Amino acid sequence: MLRNCPVDVISVCSADGSIKPLRLRMEDEEHQLLRVDIDEVISVKEIQYVGIEAHVFLCRATVRGKEWMFELKYTIRTHSWCIMRKVY
């Protein structure tokens, strides 16, 4: 179960201030580096649970021939990215 997994991300910060993740890199179960190109950002929402502001991107990507849908979170204060949960 993929949950709350910290990842490296390449993203675009546009001129209007919006952020769009393009590619991420993570460690899989066998401790192999896995590179994932994000095919589509379906939705973005801003959250601030307990006052911690973050952006949550619902993303679609193809990983090893299978389609993944997952929530990618960017925490503003720490500038860190993580996969919050995998939908499927």
Next chain:
Amino acid sequence: MAERVIFHVDANSAFLSWTAAYKVKVLGEEQDIREVPSVVAGDRASRHSIILAKSTPAKKFGIQTGEPLFQALEKCPELVIVPPDYELYVEASRHFVEMLRQFSPAVEQYSIDEAWVDMTGTQRLWGSPRLAAEKMRTRIWEELGFTVNVGISSNKLLAKMAGDFEKPNKVHTLFPEEMAAKFWPLPVRDLFLVGSATERKLKMLGIYTIGDLAKADVRVLKKRLGKHGETIWHFANGRNADAVTPEPAENKGYGNSVTTARDVTTFEEGHQVLLSLCETVASRMRRDSKCGSCLTIHLRTNEFHHFSHQSQLLGATNITGEIYREACRVFDEAWDGVTPLRQLGVQMTKLSGEPYQQFDFFSGMSPEQFEKKLKLDETVDALRDKFGEDAIRRGKFANKPGEHMAGGLHKSRRTGVTKPVPKEF
């Protein structure tokens, strides 16, 4: 003028639910500590570790906020203990108040986790008070991830009482016309500003419920309890005209206390602790250019009995040495010298901020001596500000264990949420 509408908004077991919300919503943990017996408390090994907040299941074991951790563990050995995270609480509190400001500009923060909101005249914007409160509660839950209680009434006191009714995650109203049904049957102890001492006195007068107090003769109350009697009588009748003031009020007193590493059993040890407290209290007063003329010593024994002793000074002062001398005198009077003490506190009240000094015939201190002592203390303050608290210490603390500046919050907890943080920290 339209009827006032005041909300009292209180985060349910704030520290615990903020930690819980952080763990579940931010870290993505599965277990919600709100659903198991859990507490927020300091280091298990530390002697003065006390329960800062508890979950509802922990409450069922009879665990109370403020009791020592070891006692709570005796009641429930499986207790989940989470350490406090002040940075998180400050952030949560800031967003909590910001959220309230979106409903009304008049928000008065009462503590880190509760605030009053003046919602008078917002009916066209947010609907009826109940509806507005529901919106507020839901938004805080959905956006910030924790639950609050909202008390609605026409003044601050009744709103606060309503907020305390049934927890968690509820909206309650307590308008003056509802007092007979909801407010008066409650035990008198539940009333704001009624503690155990007042409760005892009231019981001797045959007053057991808030209703009894409301119907009591105010002259009798005044005679027995002084001015406080009249205040709580007005409270029991739901009368309180205080406005919601967004600016924090000025300090009414300066006090610090410390739980010592081991029990105090001799006068000498006691005096040393008092001196370390006087140092911090007096330096805080000097920073705000305030003098105090009433000194109170608080003592707590190893069996958690609390007692205090007060003394009226001849003139107002903020000189460390002066306060210390008086504190020792009061301490020697109050303590039997046998009972082990675990906590000592020093408090200065009856403040004056006058730029002049009233001298007296009896203390034997001339204006020149006073000036000299003040100058010395101010120099010490300046040194400590610049080079740290340990830069200079009194000879009494040389080669001895124990802090030389005791009490007050640890630096990590000086948050500035309810009180501004002095800039040099």
